[in-house]
Amino acid sequence: MLVDAHCHLTGTHLAQDQVKPTLDRAFAAGVTGFIAVGTDREDSRAVLALAREVPCVQASLGHHPHEAKSWNAETAAELEAMALDPNVRFIGETGLDWHYDLSPREDQERAFRAQIQLAKLLRKPLMIHTRSAPEATLRILWEEGAEEVSGTIHCFSEDMAFAEGALELGFYLSFSGIVTFKNAHAVRDVAAWAPEDRILVETDSPYLAPVPHRGKTNEPGFVRFVAEQLAQLRGTSSARIEDMTTRNLEALCGWAPPV
Numbered sequence: 001m002l003v004d005a006h007c008h009l010t011g012t013h014l015a016q017d018q019v020k021p022t023l024d025r026a027f028a029a030g031v032t033g034f035i036a037v038g039t040d041r042e043d044s045r046a047v048l049a050l051a052r053e054v055p056c057v058q059a060s061l062g063h064h065p066h067e068a069k070s071w072n073a074e075t076a077a078e079l080e081a082m083a084l085d086p087n088v089r090f091i092g093e094t095g096l097d098w099h100y101d102l103s104p105r106e107d108q109e110r111a112f113r114a115q116i117q118l119a120k121l122l123r124k125p126l127m128i129h130t131r132s133a134p135e136a137t138l139r140i141l142w143e144e145g146a147e148e149v150s151g152t153i154h155c156f157s158e159d160m161a162f163a164e165g166a167l168e169l170g171f172y173l174s175f176s177g178i179v180t181f182k183n184a185h186a187v188r189d190v191a192a193w194a195p196e197d198r199i200l201v202e203t204d205s206p207y208l209a210p211v212p213h214r215g216k217t218n219e220p221g222f223v224r225f226v227a228e229q230l231a232q233l234r235g236t237s238s239a240r241i242e243d244m245t246t247r248n249l250e251a252l253c254g255w256a257p258p259v
């Protein structure tokens with residue numbers, strides 16, 4: 001039993017007639033739970049509708065740093081109203097992306113801080129996206145008191161120093177297909193070392209397919225390749241990784257997939 005701790009099943013990410021076949025293929029691969037993630041207001045609406053309809057899917061609702069320039073009071077109010085729903089398990093993805101800088105950094109920071117406060121208000125963990133802004137991400141999480149709710153560092157792609165900082169805040173490290181890339185030395189080192197009770201696995205599908213599907217469209221069923229690679233790096237069994245990551249997700253957000 002595996003859970004994909006971060007995937008995109010809605011909006012522009014995946015054609016809507018492909019959702020059911022995609023989930024069926026994942027089931028056939030032994031993946032029985034999915035955290036579907038919203039990246040803006042409209043996408044979060046679609047994610048919530050899906051999570052209400054499909055019992056093996058739960059929602060993470062938020063406003064991605066790429067979209068931060070459109071963050072405003074209305075977005076905040078609608079997100080808050082939607083996130084009250086018990087099918088919503090996380091707030092995000094939110095954070096900082098200083099690699100692409102698709103929104104001005106001040107906007108990214110404002111939307112990030114506001115979503116940390118929303119997570120605290122609703123007592124739900126955060127789904128963090130961070131790229132090329134490790135110090136600022138940790139600083140803002142501390143300044144806003146994010147350790148009260150903790151959360152996950154989605155698609156972990158930083159180094160050991162960042163991992164230590166995130167663990168100190170009580171966060172979980174969610175590993176993606178990056179661990180299957182041979183040249184991702186820093187990420188693989190962290191994946192081999194991270195405490196067993198703080199690891200998760202995800203696909204971030206449809207992006208970032210793991211080896212042996214690298215370069216193709218990713219899908220939640222491929223989280224199996226991530227788990228197998230993690231097992232190999234840690235010198236343990238895939239079954240153990242499945243078990244631990246499923247339990248860790250439940251410890252973090254209070255949900256395990258229906259058996």
Ligand SMILES: [Zn+2]
Pocket residue numbers: 006007008037093204
């Ligand atoms: Zn994502």
